[in-house]
Amino acid sequence: MTTQTTTTGATRPAGRPRSEKAERAIIEATLDLIGAGSSISELSIEAIAARAGVGKTTIYRRWSNKEDLVVDALSSLKAPLPQFAGRSVREDLITWLKVISTESSDLRGRCVMNILNSDPGRHPRVMERFHELAIKPRREAVLAVLHRGVENGELRPDLDVDLAMTILNGAMVWRVKWLSDPTQTDGLPERIVDEVLRGFAPASA
Amino acid sequence: MTTQTTTTGATRPAGRPRSEKAERAIIEATLDLIGAGSSISELSIEAIAARAGVGKTTIYRRWSNKEDLVVDALSSLKAPLPQFAGRSVREDLITWLKVISTESSDLRGRCVMNILNSDPGRHPRVMERFHELAIKPRREAVLAVLHRGVENGELRPDLDVDLAMTILNGAMVWRVKWLSDPTQTDGLPERIVDEVLRGFAPASA
Amino acid sequence: MTTQTTTTGATRPAGRPRSEKAERAIIEATLDLIGAGSSISELSIEAIAARAGVGKTTIYRRWSNKEDLVVDALSSLKAPLPQFAGRSVREDLITWLKVISTESSDLRGRCVMNILNSDPGRHPRVMERFHELAIKPRREAVLAVLHRGVENGELRPDLDVDLAMTILNGAMVWRVKWLSDPTQTDGLPERIVDEVLRGFAPASA
Amino acid sequence: MTTQTTTTGATRPAGRPRSEKAERAIIEATLDLIGAGSSISELSIEAIAARAGVGKTTIYRRWSNKEDLVVDALSSLKAPLPQFAGRSVREDLITWLKVISTESSDLRGRCVMNILNSDPGRHPRVMERFHELAIKPRREAVLAVLHRGVENGELRPDLDVDLAMTILNGAMVWRVKWLSDPTQTDGLPERIVDEVLRGFAPASA
């Protein structure tokens, strides 16, 4: 047996392999531009190539259209799972809403919010992927908090946890969206959680 | 006194007067395109002119940029105030959320939702105007419902009605945004209102 | 009869008319670049547009490909007919060869020589047009000189004037082509004409 | 002493020796493409590599640029010296012009003509080499014919043989250049030679 590196059937294709460095630069540039304020429609391949110091060909060789590129770029943007203390549901939910509100402060987080502000009807594939990557895992983590609350009696046993998440997230995102300075959210998380936990109706009713 | 047809003191300037018909057609076309799914960024004067059957000059003579046109177009888009029965807060709030969810069904309503989904940071003037026209009046009507509820004991006396609105609207809009078919909202308004009214925590807690 | 400018059937098409200034600038730029040394293959529409201060669209609106543009550019390059004194065939032929050799000295003339040096097989349409514009008229003027010479006895009665032209032009162009400095042609025209007029064979033979 | 197969003193460098087969294929491909109608400017390394079944690296390792390659390719293109019967100057010159006109008929000969039609100002090194290889040796052979003619009285004693060659070659090449089918040259060589030998002026003048 002569020089044969592996016994796997899948051999590397001939020729110079694609540069991982270029690939990273392209993704970085894409996220930078989205974070800097470009909507998906405004993103231009030419601008990405220029910022990445890369030929347009190198982009088109990998992704056949802008949406595919954005999808992959988002994939490399691991939205970190919030670390829940687990002492009480209230505390954990506040932690969660604070994560949402803090997200806009760093460049990559602004990315997430910009995508979030896009119209899901226009870029369905991007939004689908975005949902899968940035929403679903965190959603499940928060759902676990809610379920735990239901089990240990902190929350109503018949609570629709799914709907509860919608209410929490919706309130937070909606409020932040209309703030002139999305960084200033003061005690908003606490107030939302408290209000929602108690309910609007009086206890005696 | 010269030849003047109208009784207004302001003399009409010489030359051919601007065509009201063209103006209406432009506004209609703008709303049509927004309703059909164009975001503000994607909206193009060229497309509006084509759909209105009008030269591009005719548009630019009236509005110096796209945002000004959209602002004026939105002004002619009267978001109807919901009619509240006034029998109970619960009923009125459900009515209100149903108004939101129903909005997507007609062409002009979809317009409202599309603007709503836009990034307020990118088109501040449009969003400001939109807030003034479509949000504020309805917000006040709903706030009145909440205040009435606080006064007559249907709602907690210390309820932050402003935050309550945020929670209700946010939950509804957020949910609709992620629905594949935004028309299908089933019993969502009822479930949101009920959940929020009772609170997540158990009554005994 | 109302406002009608002319009675001709051909009315000007609607819209802004094409700018003659732009057209001239494009042609000038094209000739400049050819004169500066670009072969037809090397000519780039982008370079022409840049030098003419014009959008690429403005070029493509008028000419569907590079050859058509070059053909039109050549058309505006009126190679002046040589002025023949008419005193003798010898003098006129020398004048003619001097015109050829002088052509390279000015920018537009260098244009002619550059096209001449192109391969006629590759750009047949250009060469055909070039022949029609720059070769044929001058050829006929020189043919007239030769015919006059045959009639008044300065040239052999059975001279093949067509072939004679080929010999004169070919000799001159061929020689100039291989000169390092095509401007320095000394007494070449005189020497060619004299040699050709006398013939290579001795008079007595 | 290392591993050395040949008896030459120059040690062959280590590593795999360059493939002569590849080298030949490259040269063949180059000549093929030039013969097929590519001007030097249009000739591309990529095309040569493809036709030779060779990687582009293999070409660039040997020649640093296109011109160098063309120069070497031309070197392997031995333009055959015409065989002169020596019976008369007229016969030999006709033979010579026929060689020129026949050259276009075979693939390698068309090569010569294509280079000949190139602009010497643009590829000076190629043309210089071409002159040395394909022009000079044949030129000298023809010059010998002319000199012999002068010596034995077939040509005028004061004939400028150098200029005479220019006239003959120039006429032939010029004529062929403008022919739609350069193969069809009928009795052109005879007619040119006869005309030039006799001179345009009448014998009595």
Added chain:
DNA sequence: ACATAATCGAGACGGTACGTCCCGTCTTGTT
């Protein structure tokens, strides 16, 4: 009636980005 003047549709303008093609250079694993 008729000059004046602003508006109209149409479409050309300079410009930007598109996605494709090809260039000459470079970087792999294999020979």
Added chain:
DNA sequence: AACAAGACGGGACGTACCGTCTCGATTATGT
């Protein structure tokens, strides 16, 4: 060390729109 394969940065291609600009034609007013 040379080979083929093929990715790389770069540049031009021809197209599609963009927002601006210029036309002749239209439609009012003011004399």
